[in-house]
Amino acid sequence: MNYTKGGLDTTRQRTGSGKAGCLGVTVDVVIFTLRDAKLQVLLVCRRRGPEMDTWAIPGGEIEADEALRDAALRTLEAQTGLADVYLEQLYTFGDPDRDPGRRVIAVSYFAVVPASGVVPRADDDRDHVRWWPIDSLPALAFDHADILHYALQRLRYKLEYTAIGFELLPEEFTLTELQTAYEIVLGEELDKRNFRRKILGAGVLEPSGGFRTGEGRPARLYRYRDDAVAEVKARRLFP
Amino acid sequence: MNYTKGGLDTTRQRTGSGKAGCLGVTVDVVIFTLRDAKLQVLLVCRRRGPEMDTWAIPGGEIEADEALRDAALRTLEAQTGLADVYLEQLYTFGDPDRDPGRRVIAVSYFAVVPASGVVPRADDDRDHVRWWPIDSLPALAFDHADILHYALQRLRYKLEYTAIGFELLPEEFTLTELQTAYEIVLGEELDKRNFRRKILGAGVLEPSGGFRTGEGRPARLYRYRDDAVAEVKARRLFP
DNA sequence: ACAAAAGTGTTGAGAGTACACCCATGC
């Protein structure tokens, strides 16, 4: 008894462009995708201002009349051009001493975008934007390494008991592609027959009718059923 | 594909005491306890200012040099006198049109305090403070009903796969008391033998050596083991 | 001795896990 849990509690600021004494709120979006058989995140490198030449999670200040989620969607669209993807609020980082300048609260989100060729684009061409594999990240600005770590933990966790894995794939996919996606994110191999039995038994997929041809026997294509109830109660530990 | 999940996204402001044009950040704490065999939450009723005579979740503005979690702890201590309890960040509500006045972002937390006689106290004696059973709540200010609903959902959810249930009880408790606590929060009856086997099998309890005497046979007292690994992986749904 | 609450085992069903071979196509 009398211990406390509940995760992280640190924050850092990025831009520091406002008036001193007035609180700022930024929205930072950790964007995940699958590329080259690796889980990757989108990072930006500022070419000007403070924290120059350090990689950071994309984001920015919320606008006066903008909902938090809308600010996250705006950031996402600016960097990837994508609008209709999985987006979830992650955690709010608010440590006062994250930056010597003005205090900024960072509301973080995480997004999962399909693998099929998303070309990142800088919203300012003095900036760099690129995908980074999560197993070889650069040094990150402020507390962004904490945010990214927390996002990754949440992604892996949710992958196991929600249908978030489908977000990593294009609309139609083969079961082997799906299995590979799971294996990459979870970092472990899965048994083909058990995987198929379980995923088909969950009743969240339907055959699209098409086939993907390639080297060997053509593979049946599936799509995720929008009407599926995707978040199912996991086994209880207590009690 | 191409749908979005991720919960709530609304916000309201409570006090509105700052300068116009400058963003405010409040921390609101949903405090749960067990009283009279019911799950209850602490609410305050402001006797002055806007939203007068409407019940609200306790909270307040963060101070200039204060971490979010510290602001939540300060609120908690002000209302209950308790310091060392379970506290976890819940969600950040930031809708711009939550209040006609100045815009305020609300970072919400939830706390779980032990049943043993916590007497709430107003930090300003023009305010009222009291416990409300969650099955008979009053009308709530702003979007506080949403926040409370979300907190309750998270509490029930976490109860099933973490050791949060112990936070509702005093340091020493009998297995029957523990089972009753679970039954109240989950809203369902549990089998005594299965409950005991599972909870003892999890290895998170140790006998304190004492007994509680009463009507019938004395009951062995247990305590939660601080060193126990409490959050265990639940069964995967996918895949 | 009786009322009241504590404590204790077994069995059947369902889910998870491990494991190896045949099938359809392109070249």
Place this chain on the structure above:
DNA sequence: GCATGGGTGTACTCTCAACACTTTTGT
């Protein structure tokens, strides 16, 4: 016809869920 990846079933183990009686104390 052979190389390549797609697709399929079964046996064992473990966990969950249902279910009723004995034990210890106070009065």
